[in-house]
Amino acid sequence: MDSVRSNYQKIYEHLGQLFYAIAAGDNTVKPVEIQRLKDLVNEKWLPLEGTVDEFSTDAAHYILIVFDYLLDQNTSAEAAFHIFEEYYKDNRDEFTATLKRRISETSIAIAHSFAGANQSELKFLTQLHNLMTDNNVVNQIHG
Numbered sequence: 001m002d003s004v005r006s007n008y009q010k011i012y013e014h015l016g017q018l019f020y021a022i023a024a025g026d027n028t029v030k031p032v033e034i035q036r037l038k039d040l041v042n043e044k045w046l047p048l049e050g051t052v053d054e055f056s057t058d059a060a061h062y063i064l065i066v067f068d069y070l071l072d073q074n075t076s077a078e079a080a081f082h083i084f085e086e087y088y089k090d091n092r093d094e095f096t097a098t099l100k101r102r103i104s105e106t107s108i109a110i111a112h113s114f115a116g117a118n119q120s121e122l123k124f125l126t127q128l129h130n131l132m133t134d135n136n137v138v139n140q141i142h143g
Contacts, residue, residue, distance in 0.1 A: 008059045014087040016066025021081035022110045025120035036113035100132045
């Protein structure tokens with residue numbers, strides 16, 4: 001159980017990195033992007049599974065915890081995306097097709113939450129798509 005808890009917590013921490021990168025892609029995080037992420041965490045991520053940490057905090061809240069920390073630290077979107085990218089590459093097998101779909105949907109919703117996605121946000125969405133697209137997923141969709 002502890003390994004399951006730590007796996008989800010790690011994934012959620014890195015999703016906080018990714019979602020921050022998407023929101024900060026244009027060098028500013030707007031309040032509407034933060035609110036949209038909070039809504040999406042409550043609607044889509046909290047119900048996903050029931051993992052909690054040693055303080056009984058649902059692991060999905062780590063998305064927001066990391067996001068808020070990066071915002072407070074004024075972290076660059078590129079640095080945050082790179083951290084997610086490295087984690088994804090090292091743990092590719094933990095990302096199921098369903099999880100990838102949810103990540104894509106959340107990322108797109110964040111990017112479109114303020115006057116549509118701009119060029120910087122689209123760049124990160126494209127990088128994310130390229131990162132998460134592999135032959136296994138393509139074969140499942142087209143095969």
